[in-house]
Amino acid sequence: MACERWREILSAQLDGEASRSETEAAEAHLNGCAGCRVWFESAAAVTRRARTQLAPRVPDLVEAV
Template identity: 55%
Template sequence: MDCERCREAISAGLDGEAGARESARAEEHRQGCAACRTWAELAAVVTRRVRTGPADPAPDLSTAILGPEAALSGAACGCAATCGCGCQQGRSCRCAPQVA
């Protein structure tokens, strides 16, 4: 197997598209080729970064899930409406740390 075919097989393997025979031949080539070993390591890093990049912003669904009362927090301490410590009913917040 030459370097070009090896790198195509490595790429296919990273995408879950390589067959067992193709992967075995690429691995055999890699064992004797420092350039393809380096290429495989860098390709794996790029693939990981692309797949684990930042998530796209998502809408706040708390009101849709928890009901309209979830949006009525208004607590000076910063607790969520579902916190349960009593601050939503005007009692002192028992959560730590409190937000000033």
């Protein structure tokens, strides 16, 4: 499936790892591929949720250090 390549680039874009030319080409692909647009929106939502979760409470180790 040709879209797998684009989805890899889009995933790299979400992680800040895609080059400018890859990002531009992937954006152009999104304009013509509804399936990849849906996939990208879903992946972007998952990435946002993963990056914005509250940090778990950890014990205060200042005294021990």
